[in-house]
Amino acid sequence: MSISRLHIERVRNIQTAALHQLQPFNVFYGQNGSGKTSLLEAIHILATGRSFRTHIPKNYIQTQQADALIFAQAHQEKMGIQKFATGEQLIKVNGDSIATQGQLARLLPLQLIDPQSTDLIDNGAKPRRQLLDWLMFHVEPDFYHAWQYYARALKQRNTLLKTKRQPTLADLEPWNQMLAEYGELLHSQRLSVLQQWQTFFLHDLQMLLPEIAVQIDYRAGFHPELGLANELQHAHSKDVERRYTEYGPHRADLRFKTALGDADVVLSRGQKKLLVMALKLSQIAMLHASNKETVVLLDDLTAELDSTAQRRLIERLSQLGSQVFLTTLDHVAVQQHLNDLSISYQLFNVDKGQIHAVEPTIYN
CATH class of the missing domain: 1.20.1050.90 (RecF/RecN/SMC, N-terminal domain)
Structure with missing residues (x-):
């Protein structure tokens, strides 16, 4: 199952983000601290009910805010999670409240590959x-x-x-x-x-x-x-x-x-x-x-991997039908791989918690 639409509110420095027409590969670039990893964190919270950076919800919920909200649409399924600073949560699938995170996890199998792997x-x-x-x-x-x-x-x-x-x-x-x-x-x-x-x-x-x-x-x-x-x-x-x-x-x-x-x-x-x-x-x-099919969060792809390993990883994920959310400091190198492999992708710039779609560049 792949995500076509994603909405995030009050997760770290992301006040509001609305992403539409998401592709098999979605590339997010920006400076360190811009909010790239926070976006991946939000998807991880939606799929698993927890952050990969902290066990305490109030640590990722924006300061002085009562909750954080993440919503996604994937084909015919609509799913959302609301995490409260008190530790409580509300989960809905297609408008109906569900009791356990396991039901959501089955709909959205997710793997994280990050520098701490x-x-x-x-x-x-x-x-x-x-x-x-x-x-x-x-x-x-x-x-x-x-x-x-x-x-x-x-x-x-x-x-x-x-x-x-x-x-x-x-x-x-x-x-x-x-x-x-x-x-x-x-x-x-x-x-x-x-x-x-x-x-x-x-x-x-x-x-x-x-x-x-x-x-x-x-x-x-x-x-x-x-x-x-x-x-x-x-x-x-x-x-x-x-x-x-x-x-x-x-x-x-x-x-x-x-x-x-x-x-x-x-x-x-x-x-x-x-x-x-x-x-x-x-x-x-x-x-x-x-x-x-699995949704893959790939944080800081170009760190510690040479160009050959980057390309092999991207190619393999594409072969496996995974939808990938990828962050990088070097979007030029990533776009080159995706263009060479003829993989559909969307490019996003992340700056101070603001996320904007950018027209991809074709490199010769």
Whole structure:
């Protein structure tokens, strides 16, 4: 699903922006601090309910304003989200209020590629687990249901561990059973999806980083050969001491292995960025194979990527049918790539929160 019209109000320095007749590629250029990334942030809030820059809504809602509003039209669907400084939100699709962000996320699958993307390789397990679960959400119909039940049981078990003095196995048994049932289901779903993903990943890795072979190493968060139910029983004493649940799919991780060692140790920053792009492009490709198109937010394209990598990335996104919202300081280079590849695009200048469509230039 691609966005044809976008309306933003009171997001950082963007007081009001109304963008029409959006194209497969939409290029936003301007000086640092002009509001380019804030525009991408607004789209991210619409699709996911959260910013990629802060967890606190009042940090992106304009100063002394009560709310921010983002609205989009995509084919026959109209969707909007209103985020309040109090933390509350209102979501509507085609004029009807909906209860959960998940319903909106299914309509608008979204991937973000930004200068901080290498954090996915270098930092803790959470962003890597989120990367896998984004794919799970969009390709495995039963994943969200299983995850909701698992998360509910995990929350109840952790509450008991924190509030009840020396809880016994009998105290925890109902939650152990529920965790084991849905945890094993999540694990099997992840294994199945990961096996499919590996094929797409190796294809995009070869295109972006052909000189290095990388394998995805999935770690379940528990010992599958032992089984989660047994793991929870064996770890009972330690969980009581720690006061939280150590083992389960909520502790899963992905590690990236090369012939010379772990990717976070042996790859350069530039290589890590290309690896992250291959991971995300391969997810987009997997959705594309299921007739699901992805909106891609590409922040600061020309930073840290040479001209060849820029062109490969743009060409691949076009092949996958993605709608791209792209920011850059060097719009001339980006237009050259798009013109050479015969890709339809719209150019926008961003200045102090004001966004204006600009007539594209044809470069020879």
